Amino acid sequence: MSFIINAFKNFLHRMFQILSFGKxxxxxxxxxxxxxxxxxxxxxxxxxxxxxxxxxxxxxxxxxxxxxxxxxxxxxxxxxxxxxxxxxxxxxxxxxxxxxxxxxIIKLPQESSSSLIExxxxxxxxxxxxxxxxxxxxxxDSSGSGGNMEREMLNSQxxxxxxxxxxxxxxxxxxxxxxxxxxxxxxxxxxxxxxxxxxxxxxxxxxxxxxxxxxxxxxxxxxxxxxxxxxxxxxxxxxxxxxxxxxxxxxxxxxxxLIRPNLREIPCLACADVRDPVLVFPCSAGHVTCLDCFRQYCITKLMERQFWQHPELGYTLACPAGCTDSFIKEIHHFRLLTDAQYALYQRFGTEEFVLRSGGVLCPQPGCGMGILIDPGCNKIACVNGCGYVFCRLCLQGYHIGECQSNENENNTNEEGCIYNVDPNRALVARWDEASRVTIKVSTKPCPKCRTPTERDGGCMHMICTRAGCAFHWCWVCQSAWTRDCMGNHWFG
Structure with a gap:
């Protein structure tokens, strides 16, 4: 009996092989x-x-x-x-x-009307x-012809x-x-x-x-x-x-x-390392920063509450090199922060919106509820928060009469920002000018005001042309012009 069952199984297996042949x-x-x-x-x-x-x-x-x-x-x-x-x-x-x-159905341009093709x-x-x-x-600006040659060069690269x-x-x-x-x-x-x-x-x-x-x-x-x-x-x-x-x-x-693969191997604006990927700020120079430095830039500005409350873009940052019209439009770029840091970013952004809308924040420690109030009202109650009642003017417990002055109200945190931008690096870390190597040879910043200065010949004695500066400096030493500079390398 088992012989018959095995034979039947082999027959079915061969039939499946035949049916699946060619597939x-x-x-x-x-x-x-x-x-x-x-x-x-x-x-x-x-x-x-x-x-x-x-x-x-x-x-x-x-x-x-x-x-x-x-x-x-x-x-x-x-x-x-x-x-x-x-x-x-x-x-x-x-x-x-x-x-x-x-x-x-297209008719061919021939005398015979029967000449039709599909x-x-x-x-x-x-x-x-x-x-x-x-x-x-x-x-x-892809319609301009000036970028065609650079585009072809980049494509070949x-x-x-x-x-x-x-x-x-x-x-x-x-x-x-x-x-x-x-x-x-x-x-x-x-x-x-x-x-x-x-x-x-x-x-x-x-x-x-x-x-x-x-x-x-x-x-x-x-x-x-x-x-x-x-x-x-x-x-x-x-x-x-x-x-x-x-x-x-x-x-x-x-x-x-703004986050792009660093196919052009551009150094970071802050650390000068070549990383991949990078963030390209939306400024005219297209300054480039690695993602680690971008996170550090965001954290530093966040802790100092130095984000900008833009009327259209929201709570955002601009290019750290100080470029105009360089605000980050898509705030999801700040999701590169940790969840706790992004939650703090959202909190500060909400608070800034409340303050710019004429509201106040509850001063009670651990609360910080944003409260929108009517103009002229000085007695504020944190109804949906901790319930604290305070004075709008001095942010102390509500009182009758004039507010007492607070000696510490004008104190600010003057610690230096740990995210620094070297102007020399800012000249190199540009997205659309990565192929222009001449700027690194023919341009140096004034040692006093950091204004880029181009030398097209002549001696090494430079005079800054920026209004209000006029600093005399040495092209070789990149320091103040001295008699030693005159004697050692006046003409190179």
């Missing part, structure tokens, strides 16, 4: 969701070593189509048949969009993550270094800074079945709405009305964390656009 085996399964126009979603297991043609062969039968009648859209691009799945920056439970190819509207291309280079991280450009995000799920992935959807209907007409060239194209146009494959009423009104459809870029399993299209992260 690709999966050595490393990648579970992917494929969305179909109409709202249906199917789950497929793919091997990262497969190409998009294999994906079409799996998806097409489920749509009742042939593989060459299907196009696969991911991250704003239609993927070509020869592209490997592992090149697409896919993670577990990522979403692909399968769309039926529409064919256009043309597919698909344009195979590389994934968006492979088409963005280092120019994405700067050159906001990148190809030599074979470095991969990464995005950095703050992930609400991981609650930390992580590497991120850029994704695209329709600005109007939020469908991911969307292909862009051109790649973004700078952060403005990504962060600002309605910068890049594209084609939406979704047949929703919203996009149909837009097409009927002959309005362009725009792309909406967003980011996802690349270090945890995707939780759907609503799983988004905050882009940290």
């Amino acid at each position: 690709k085996s999966i050595s490393n399964s990648l579970s992917i969701y494929v969305k179909i126009i109409g709202g249906n979603t199917i789950t497929v297991d793919l091997d990262p070593t497969w190409d998009i043609k294999n994906v079409k062969e799996i998806v097409a039968p489920k749509l009742g189509l042939e593989p060459d009648e299907v196009k696969i859209i991911f991250a704003g691009k239609e993927l070509g048949d020869e592209i490997k799945i592992e090149e697409c920056d896919l993670g577990q439970q990522s979403i692909l969009h399968a769309v039926k190819i529409t064919r256009k 043309e597919n509207d698909d344009q195979s291309s590389q994934p968006l993550s492979k088409t963005l280079d280092d120019s994405m991280f700067s050159y906001d 990148n190809s030599l270094h074979n470095s991969k450009v990464h995005f950095y995000i703050f992930c609400p799920t991981c609650k930390a800074m992580k590497s991120g992935k850029i994704r695209v959807r329709c600005h109007f209907c939020k469908s991911g079945a969307f292909t862009v007409h051109s790649d973004p060239q700078n952060w403005n194209d990504v962060l600002r709405p309605k910068q890049i146009t594209g084609t939406c494959e979704n047949s929703s009423d919203i996009c149909a009305n837009i097409l009927n009104n002959r309005e362009p459809t725009f792309a909406e870029f967003y980011f996802k964390c690349s270090e945890h399993t995707s939780m759907g299209e609503q799983d988004e992260a905050v882009p940290l656009d």
Whole structure:
């Protein structure tokens, strides 16, 4: 009896082998969701070593189509048949969009009216993550021709270094800074079945709405009305964390656009070390600091309560080199602090907002409740906090009559800031001027006022041209001009 059972098992095993002949085996399964126009979603297991043609062969039968009648859209691009799945920056439970190819009949410019051909509207291309280079991280004025030569030079340098450009995000799920992935959807209907007409060239194209146009494959009423009104459809870029399993299209992260891979090997503004990644301040010089020094800069300013309450940007900081218009706009960059430090940052920011709004903080130790009060009211009660009743003018217990003077009220903490910026380093730690090495040779700061001074020839006796300074100094010694300088190296 057992012989018959074993023979039957062998027969079934051979039948399964015959039925599976010709099919690709999966050595490393990648579970992917494929969305179909109409709202249906199917789950497929793919091997990262497969190409998009294999994906079409799996998806097409489920749509009742042939593989060459299907196009696969991911991250704003239609993927070509020869592209490997592992090149697409896919993670577990990522979403692909399968769309039926529409064919256009085009009449050739010939005398015969029967000369007609069919043309597919698909344009195979590389994934968006492979088409963005280092120019994405700067050159906001990409329309100018002055940056073209520098951009080409940087691109050639990148190809030599074979470095991969990464995005950095703050992930609400991981609650930390992580590497991120850029994704695209329709600005109007939020469908991911969307292909862009051109790649973004700078952060403005990504962060600002309605910068890049594209084609939406979704047949929703919203996009149909837009097409009927002959309005362009725009792309909406967003980011996802690349270090945890995707939780759907609503799983988004905050882009940290100031944190960038240090492909140009620029030294830090404070410590002069070359680190990766770095933070580039949004000033005209693009000063660069490593993340450790940025944390120290934030902690120092936080302990001294030297953050700036910006009317539009909130509680933020500017470039430590003193550059104008250099405030950090995305406050999630301060999530690089520890949880306790970020909680203190939020507390101080709230308190500063209350004070600038005409309110007061409860002076009772351990409370600090922010209280908004009516103008002219001097008797304040911490109703929702500790219940302490105090005088608005002197912040002491409420009293009748004039306030007593406090001798210590004008005392301030005058300890030096442990985050220091050397002006010499500030000249080097610039993002968009990393390739300009001449400034390190032909420019030195005045020893008195630190104003950069350029020497284009002549003797070593320098006179600062800044108004109110006029300091006489030696180019070699970088100190006050003396007779020794005159005798030893007046002419070098």
